[in-house]
Amino acid sequence: MIEIPKTYDPKEAEQNHYARWEERGYFAPEINQDPDAPVFTIVIPPPNVTGSLHMGHALQHTMMDVLTRYKRMAGFRTLWLPGMDHAGISTQLMVTRQLKKEGLSRHDLGRQKFEERVWLWKQEYGGQILKQIRREGASVDWSRERFTMDENLSRAVREAFVRLYDDGMIYRGNRIVNWCPHDQTVLSDLEVLREAQKGKLYYLRYPFKNGAGSITVATTRPETMLGDTAVAVNPKDERYSEMIGQVLMLPIVNREIPIVADDFVESEFGTGAVKVTPAHDPNDYEMGVRHNLEQIAVIDQFARMTEAAGADFAGLDRYKARELVIEKFEALGLLEQVVDYEFAISKCERCKTVIEPLTSTQWFCRMDKLRDLALTSLREDGKPRFVPQVPYEKVYSDWLENLRDWTISRQLWWGHQIPAWYTSDGEIIVARSFEEAKQKAGTDQLTQDEDVLDTWFSSALWPFSTLGWPEETEDLRTFYPTSVLITARDIIFLWVSRMMMTGLKFMGREPFADVYVTGTVLDKHGQRMSKTKGNGIDPLDVFEKYGVDATRLTLASVGATDTRWSERQVESYRNFANKIWNAARFCLMNSDGAESISQPFAGDLPLHDRWILSRLNKTAREVNAQLEQYEFHGVVQTLYHFFWDDFCDWYIELSKATVTAETESPERGIARARLISVLEQSLRLLHPFMPYLTEELWQKLPVEHAQLLHSAYAGAEPTIMLAAFPQCDNALVNDSAESEMQAVIDLVSRVRNIRSEMNIKPGERIQLMIAANPGLQTVFTASADQITRLTRASHLSIDGNAAMPKASARAVLSGGAEVAIPLEGLIDFAQERERLLKEKDKLQKEGAKLEAQLGNQDFVERAPAEKVEDLRARLTDIAQRTVALDQMLEALS
RNA sequence: GCCCGCUUGGCUCAGUGGUAGAGCACUCGCUUCACACGCGAGGGGUCAAUGGUUCGAAUCCAUUAGCGGGCACCA
Numbered sequence A: 001m002i003e004i005p006k007t008y009d010p011k012e013a014e015q016n017h018y019a020r021w022e023e024r025g026y027f028a029p030e031i032n033q034d035p036d037a038p039v040f041t042i043v044i045p046p047p048n049v050t051g052s053l054h055m056g057h058a059l060q061h062t063m064m065d066v067l068t069r070y071k072r073m074a075g076f077r078t079l080w081l082p083g084m085d086h087a088g089i090s091t092q093l094m095v096t097r098q099l100k101k102e103g104l105s106r107h108d109l110g111r112q113k114f115e116e117r118v119w120l121w122k123q124e125y126g127g128q129i130l131k132q133i134r135r136e137g138a139s140v141d142w143s144r145e146r147f148t149m150d151e152n153l154s155r156a157v158r159e160a161f162v163r164l165y166d167d168g169m170i171y172r173g174n175r176i177v178n179w180c181p182h183d184q185t186v187l188s189d190l191e192v193l194r195e196a197q198k199g200k201l202y203y204l205r206y207p208f209k210n211g212a213g214s215i216t217v218a219t220t221r222p223e224t225m226l227g228d229t230a231v232a233v234n235p236k237d238e239r240y241s242e243m244i245g246q247v248l249m250l251p252i253v254n255r256e257i258p259i260v261a262d263d264f265v266e267s268e269f270g271t272g273a274v275k276v277t278p279a280h281d282p283n284d285y286e287m288g289v290r291h292n293l294e295q296i297a298v299i300d301q302f303a304r305m306t307e308a309a310g311a312d313f314a315g316l317d318r319y320k321a322r323e324l325v326i327e328k329f330e331a332l333g334l335l336e337q338v339v340d341y342e343f344a345i346s347k348c349e350r351c352k353t354v355i356e357p358l359t360s361t362q363w364f365c366r367m368d369k370l371r372d373l374a375l376t377s378l379r380e381d382g383k384p385r386f387v388p389q390v391p392y393e394k395v396y397s398d399w400l401e402n403l404r405d406w407t408i409s410r411q412l413w414w415g416h417q418i419p420a421w422y423t424s425d426g427e428i429i430v431a432r433s434f435e436e437a438k439q440k441a442g443t444d445q446l447t448q449d450e451d452v453l454d455t456w457f458s459s460a461l462w463p464f465s466t467l468g469w470p471e472e473t474e475d476l477r478t479f480y481p482t483s484v485l486i487t488a489r490d491i492i493f494l495w496v497s498r499m500m501m502t503g504l505k506f507m508g509r510e511p512f513a514d515v516y517v518t519g520t521v522l523d524k525h526g527q528r529m530s531k532t533k534g535n536g537i538d539p540l541d542v543f544e545k546y547g548v549d550a551t552r553l554t555l556a557s558v559g560a561t562d563t564r565w566s567e568r569q570v571e572s573y574r575n576f577a578n579k580i581w582n583a584a585r586f587c588l589m590n591s592d593g594a595e596s597i598s599q600p601f602a603g604d605l606p607l608h609d610r611w612i613l614s615r616l617n618k619t620a621r622e623v624n625a626q627l628e629q630y631e632f633h634g635v636v637q638t639l640y641h642f643f644w645d646d647f648c649d650w651y652i653e654l655s656k657a658t659v660t661a662e663t664e665s666p667e668r669g670i671a672r673a674r675l676i677s678v679l680e681q682s683l684r685l686l687h688p689f690m691p692y693l694t695e696e697l698w699q700k701l702p703v704e705h706a707q708l709l710h711s712a713y714a715g716a717e718p719t720i721m722l723a724a725f726p727q728c729d730n731a732l733v734n735d736s737a738e739s740e741m742q743a744v745i746d747l748v749s750r751v752r753n754i755r756s757e758m759n760i761k762p763g764e765r766i767q768l769m770i771a772a773n774p775g776l777q778t779v780f781t782a783s784a785d786q787i788t789r790l791t792r793a794s795h796l797s798i799d800g801n802a803a804m805p806k807a808s809a810r811a812v813l814s815g816g817a818e819v820a821i822p823l824e825g826l827i828d829f830a831q832e833r834e835r836l837l838k839e840k841d842k843l844q845k846e847g848a849k850l851e852a853q854l855g856n857q858d859f860v861e862r863a864p865a866e867k868v869e870d871l872r873a874r875l876t877d878i879a880q881r882t883v884a885l886d887q888m889l890e891a892l893s
Numbered sequence B: 001g002c003c004c005g006c007u008u009g010g011c012u013c014a015g016u017g018g019u020a021g022a023g024c025a026c027u028c029g030c031u032u033c034a035c036a037c038g039c040g041a042g043g044g045g046u047c048a049a050u051g052g053u054u055c056g057a058a059u060c061c062a063u064u065a066g067c068g069g070g071c072a073c074c075a
Helices: A010-021 A054-072 A089-102 A112-124 A128-135 A153-167 A222-227 A282-291 A318-332 A369-383 A388-403 A434-441 A457-461 A474-479 A489-507 A539-546 A548-556 A567-589 A607-628 A632-659 A665-685 A692-700 A736-756 A774-782 A785-792 A831-853 A857-862 A863-890
Strands: A041-043 A076-080 A170-180 A185-187 A194-208 A212-219 A230-233 A247-250 A257-261 A273-278 A335-348 A356-367 A386-387 A420-422 A428-430 A481-488 A512-516 A766-772 A793-799 A808-813 A817-822
Touching: A010 A128, A010 A386, A010 A548, A010 A692, A041 A054, A054 A076, A054 A481, A054 A539, A054 A548, A054 A607, A076 A112, A076 A474, A089 A112, A112 A793, A112 A817, A128 A386, A128 A539, A153 A170, A153 A428, A153 A457, A153 A489, A170 A282, A194 A222, A194 A247, A194 A318, A194 A457, A212 A222, A212 A273, A222 A318, A222 A369, A230 A282, A257 A273, A257 A282, A273 A282, A282 A356, A335 A863, A356 A434, A369 A388, A369 A489, A386 A388, A388 A489, A420 A434, A428 A434, A457 A489, A474 A489, A489 A512, A539 A548, A548 A567, A548 A632, A548 A692, A567 A632, A567 A665, A567 A692, A607 A632, A607 A665, A607 A736, A632 A665, A632 A785, A665 A692, A736 A766, A736 A785, A736 A817, A766 A785, A774 A793, A785 A793, A808 A831, A808 A863, A831 A857
Parallel strands: A041 A076, A230 A257, A386 A512, A481 A512, A766 A793
Antiparallel strands: A041 A481, A170 A185, A170 A356, A194 A212, A194 A335, A230 A273, A247 A257, A420 A428, A766 A817, A808 A817
């Protein structure tokens, strides 16, 4: 007899296993000895080196680990590759802040020293999240851990850059870009947030040069007028058609600017005339290009006015300049009106500073051809397959269709420095290394571009750079393309689409077959969790309070829909873990004699054994199917109900008498072995979700552990991680056993119901009389001992006729059986009549519904015959039960 | 502005054409030799509204309302 504590303590199991799993190499694909094993690969979405674990990570990691553990147990050569992203801006900010405390700026250190400093920071403070990933139980292969700034990955970045440049897909150019005045770098469109902002719309008058009146423009940013080089109107706007081509005198600066016609202008908005500032507005920039307008930069990289803005403005902050411009317009009598106005403003995703659109020379990636690769792959090969398909496939393809060039340079020091050099006469040399650049240029008088690449440029290569690309490594051949990408929806554009494009471009194949987009864990009010709101729940706290396994079940059942966080939910899964623990406790307490039974289910089996085997195998079938379809929520439900309802509530109870028999016997040993075998298989099914608990218990079971391993892991030190994932054995699926068992369950439930309704004390033994048709008689007779035990009967009779005593509580079962519990002296006839009438009423309502449906000619003719038959059978059953109830009622009167 | 999703018992959520489900909460009864993080028995929903398709709709279609999200160059 094996004794374990009454309550499951997750902490002990959590401490016991992870280090051992890792040390023994169970996470690495090399553990698989089968050369023909199918391959399953996931690359982790690399968390930022500055990051720490939040609920979103825990959610994704749980799902990735579930799939990885499942596939590993199913015999796949499995790789889940971990790593981190160098997170250019965040990390640089972090280190800059640290330097500031020492009274230093990065410029004090210089670029090289600064970079060294960042690496030191990474060593000391970075990668907290890696420890936390271990805590989650994630079975990632640490031997293949990668970092986007690793030399190999940096080489991949340079290679990709050079190839794209050579193909004309990367270029350097002067264009309008999003500039963050705080972070002092350019940003891509995706790193900019659009926020609604309450502000004002200013109506400004621009007089004609010839003094004949003025034209009024409306703007939210009056300070940019200092850089205006035109006013635009819609060519079809009759109000202005005669003014096109005329010249205005720009107030304050006294510059002559033309009125141009452009389709971009919406006649209905404002006055229908737009001031054009090509240097500071993306649309104006486009118009400027169309009309060959001068770009006058009046705002600098610190969001201050430049010399070009004029002596009164130079050096002023952009908002101060706005006030001054308005003052001057007012003084000139040119401010027509100011109205309240709500509009969208761009902010830096990271520091929330208002973005300043500036023209600047940057590196860009042309997206047209890459986009076509991705769209063709989706349309012709259906890759990637989005789960759920709606809405993500459309979101993804719509975005691709409207894709604009990607600004890839950043004015940072932390990141992959752009592999471009300039000769003294300004020629651009793009090369994989300085050596190669010198060769190409024929001189060593070269200066490398100061800028680094967008962090997402290296992330875009992640599925193959981590496997060794551009080298044709064994890993790359084996593990690319990966099987599935699990991610949150907010990086479908930033990351997923870009991986698709680079994967197709460089590898000629999609980087992943499927993309599973998880739901979001919201706070209890339905709000997104965020640091600024302070409404986040720390997964580590939840692990601490309820255990990792319970948390994982909670997160897995979130699936693909947004779900409000509910601690109650975790609590219920904690209870489930405890239930498993105690079921195992019972099995272990009654395990003597079981270990010698090698084939517990050989030979003829009693009903409850045939039943549980059928249930177990159907569950295995269901679980496998649901995992293949990423139906995480469904799998959790399937496992929960199989284990709790079928195994605990019924199988253990049905086995109890035999299993707990005081004297040793072959029957007892076999029953014990059967119980343990079902438990053991259940633990294997549960393992991907609850790795710690299942390993802890599995190791304790008196079974031949080594024989339970999947053949691909033969010879490994036994662990449930490498045990074969149960598959459905169709020979053990047994529908008649299930329906027979169901009859027993219904019988027991009805008797318990009567006991409860008639207020029969739990300890009180009853007499139980059953009248049934021959088929059910056989079933009940075979299970008589169990029925007696579960209904707490002292005496049980089963026969074919219904000579029941009048003073009894009675019930009619479906399928042709009646029960009676004689209650001489205890029964209140009126009350019993009431009870039976209620029952009859229920049956009649159901019967009426069926009759109505069957009375509908259209239904009978058009519905499938099977369905019609089914309804008829149910109606017949109801009719028979009604007759039986009538007889009982008659007997009572 | 455009696109999309959600609306199911008190709460959090499953279910996607054929008899409305779970967990928690609630009511009643239980120290029944695995488990009170438990056991047994119950109550509770016209599946947002309206219209349509269908023999049959919570499920498909349309419209409306409320909530949420994404995209967007009306200055």
